[in-house]
Amino acid sequence: MLEILTMALQNITRRALRNSLTVVGLAVFVMIFVLITSFTFTVQSQVSESLSDLGGEITLWSQGALLPYFGEIPENYTARIEQIEYVENASPQIARISSVDSQDLRLVFGLNPPDISLFYTYTMVEGAMIDTNESKAVLGYLFADFLKKHNGDNITVDGHVMPVVGVFKTDTWMDNVVIIPFSVAQDNFSLSGRASIIMVTVTDLAQIDFVLSEIRTEFPDVSVSKSQEAASRLAPLMSSISLVSYTFSTIAGIACFFGVTNVMLTGIIERSREIGILKALGAGGGDVTRMMLYESAALGALGGFLGCLVSIIIFLQGMLIPITSASVVAIQIFPEVFFYGFTLSIVISTLAALYPVWRAVRVRPHEVLKFG
Amino acid sequence: MGKIDVPALNRVNLDVEKGDFIVIQGPSGSGKTTLLNLLGALDNPTSGEVWIEDTNITRRKEGGLSQIRRRKIGFVFQFYNLIPKMPAIDNVQLPMIFAKTPRAVRREKAVKLLKAVSLEHRLQHEPSELSAGEQQRVAIARALANDPIIVLMDEPTGNLDDENTQNIMSLLEGLNKETKQTFILTTHNISLTKYANKVYFLHNGSLTSGPKNA
Numbered sequence: 197m198l199e200i201l202t203m204a205l206q207n208i209t210r211r212a213l214r215n216s217l218t219v220v221g222l223a224v225f226v227m228i229f230v231l232i233t234s235f236t237f238t239v240q241s242q243v244s245e246s247l248s249d250l251g252g253e254i255t256l257w258s259q260g261a262l263l264p265y266f267g268e269i270p271e272n273y274t275a276r277i278e279q280i281e282y283v284e285n286a287s288p289q290i291a292r293i294s295s296v297d298s299q300d301l302r303l304v305f306g307l308n309p310p311d312i313s314l315f316y317t318y319t320m321v322e323g324a325m326i327d328t329n330e331s332k333a334v335l336g337y338l339f340a341d342f343l344k345k346h347n348g349d350n351i352t353v354d355g356h357v358m359p360v361v362g363v364f365k366t367d368t369w370m371d372n373v374v375i376i377p378f379s380v381a382q383d384n385f386s387l388s389g390r391a392s393i394i395m396v397t398v399t400d401l402a403q404i405d406f407v408l409s410e411i412r413t414e415f416p417d418v419s420v421s422k423s424q425e426a427a428s429r430l431a432p433l434m435s436s437i438s439l440v441s442y443t444f445s446t447i448a449g450i451a452c453f454f455g456v457t458n459v460m461l462t463g464i465i466e467r468s469r470e471i472g473i474l475k476a477l478g479a480g481g482g483d484v485t486r487m488m489l490y491e492s493a494a495l496g497a498l499g500g501f502l503g504c505l506v507s508i509i510i511f512l513q514g515m516l517i518p519i520t521s522a523s524v525v526a527i528q529i530f531p532e533v534f535f536y537g538f539t540l541s542i543v544i545s546t547l548a549a550l551y552p553v554w555r556a557v558r559v560r561p562h563e564v565l566k567f568g
Numbered sequence: 569m570g571k572i573d574v575p576a577l578n579r580v581n582l583d584v585e586k587g588d589f590i591v592i593q594g595p596s597g598s599g600k601t602t603l604l605n606l607l608g609a610l611d612n613p614t615s616g617e618v619w620i621e622d623t624n625i626t627r628r629k630e631g632g633l634s635q636i637r638r639r640k641i642g643f644v645f646q647f648y649n650l651i652p653k654m655p656a657i658d659n660v661q662l663p664m665i666f667a668k669t670p671r672a673v674r675r676e677k678a679v680k681l682l683k684a685v686s687l688e689h690r691l692q693h694e695p696s697e698l699s700a701g702e703q704q705r706v707a708i709a710r711a712l713a714n715d716p717i718i719v720l721m722d723e724p725t726g727n728l729d730d731e732n733t734q735n736i737m738s739l740l741e742g743l744n745k746e747t748k749q750t751f752i753l754t755t756h757n758i759s760l761t762k763y764a765n766k767v768y769f770l771h772n773g774s775l776t777s778g779p780k781n782a
Contacts, residue, residue: 199671476608477663478667562610565610
């Protein structure tokens with residue numbers, strides 16, 4: 197078996213140009229698969245993560261809004277919610293897309309200073325969290341790094357200049373946002389008496405369904421759900437994104453399959469004399485089959501490796517995708533995606549060789565060698 | 569050929585004894601290659617039988633025929649049919665790979681065979697780096713790799729000049745005497761019959777025995 201494998205690898209090097217082009221084709225497929233699948237996984241991960249990091253056990257937002265943050269509900273619902281039995285805290289919050297310094301389309305959060313530590317887990321990298329309703333801002337550390345801003349610097353949010361009083365870290369997507377006091381956000385974004393969402397915590401988790409039911413009864417004009425379920429509401433959207441991305445990958449894979457089949461069939465025709473010689477020298481159908489399948493699998497492995505390598509290089513350059521309208525994240529590297537891509541390349545290449553191999557095994561030596 | 573049946577051989581009876589050096593002479597189109605294809609288990613006759621030692625190889629499937637080729641038969645072709653871009657020593661080892669000969673044994677034997685055909689200094693040369701005569705010597709060494717009982721040669725000197733033809737035939741004559749393997753050679757060149765111990769003539773598919781050319 198080792199000898200046949202060695203022959204197969206030698207055959208690949210003997211037709212370097214043609215096989216290089218086949219390898220490139222397979223690599224392109226792997227890149228498409230890895231990039232599209234990594235994009236899909238990143239979106240799913242980030243959206244799920246962002247929704248599950250909302251804090252609080254219950255979330256209210258505008259009915260019909262695609263994502264919870266981008267609608268408006270009356271701020272005064274907060275006081276009424278706090279009257280419901282088993283409700284511990286209710287906090288209105290604002291999320292808006294705005295320009296921050298020279299950066300357009302960045303996410304700005306308006307939070308009530310006393311409620312921040314109740315709903316979010318963070319550490320301060322510099323300075324302190326906002327604790328009054330004065331016009332000031334704190335930055336997520338990733339965004340601060342990007343803007344090269346520190347505690348004491350000024351920042352311009354939607355045309356309003358305010359001092360940076362701290363830099364925080366949450367190890368979530370919020371490390372890319374700006375936080376300003378809720379009332380300042382209402383003024384800046386002309387949302388007087390409005391909020392994007394209201395977050396609710398309960399005193400007894402066993403009563404969460406009761407609280408949900410009460411809120412839904414009292415506020416039929418808003419969407420209400422447990423915070424952990426928020427991500428599942430986007431399941432149809434995520435499924436659609438997955439379906440589209442896998443469709444693209446499948447189309448690329450089918451194109452690659454037929455391309456490899458075509459190349460190998462052409463190769464069989466050109467090599468029919470060589471195959472006839474091998475058979476005249478005693479090679480059996482099994483020997484020819486093994487040799488050609490090893491060749492195709494090796495091409496698949498080379499293409500898979502090259503595709504994964506180029507994909508990693510692209511990712512390391514920091515390929516950014518918008519997750520919400522105003523925040524971007526880098527496509528994450530999922531090792532299993534690279535494994536799938538590499539394996540698919542070998543599978544496609546090997547399957548594509550089956551028909552050409554069938555043709556090769558049927559080469560009759562005396563027919564291809566008859567003219568000398 | 570195509571949709572028309574063309575009889576290539578007609579009532580051919582040929583008995584070959586161990587160690588024979590047989591030359592079958594005939595013009596182009598006489599059926600020489602067809603006869604070798606049948607003797608070499610490359611094809612099946614439409615009627616009649618082919619026996620190698622006590623084995624009837626007629627109408628076997630391709631798998632069985634390849635096994636017989638691997639164990640009992642060596643081929644030398646007019647146009648050498650070496651694998652391009654494969655060094656001479658690797659070309660010679662090919663039949664032994666299919667016979668699953670261990671690597672160390674294979675290599676040693678390939679070197680010995682190439683030495684026997686005076687090519688010990690050309691082991692790593694590819695066919696494109698060898699002369700016509702040298703390529704044919706490599707082909708002969710390859711044909712002997714699995715110690716076949718029969719070596720079939722289809723116009724082995726058809727593509728060589730007179731000097732190389734003489735050299736190759738002398739080599740074959742010597743090998744035949746040394747190894748006692750049976751050599752069957754087809755040619756259109758009547759002068760080659762002097763090397764044989766048995767001579768046959770093939771004309772329009774019919775085989776007749778004849779005298780050696782003095």
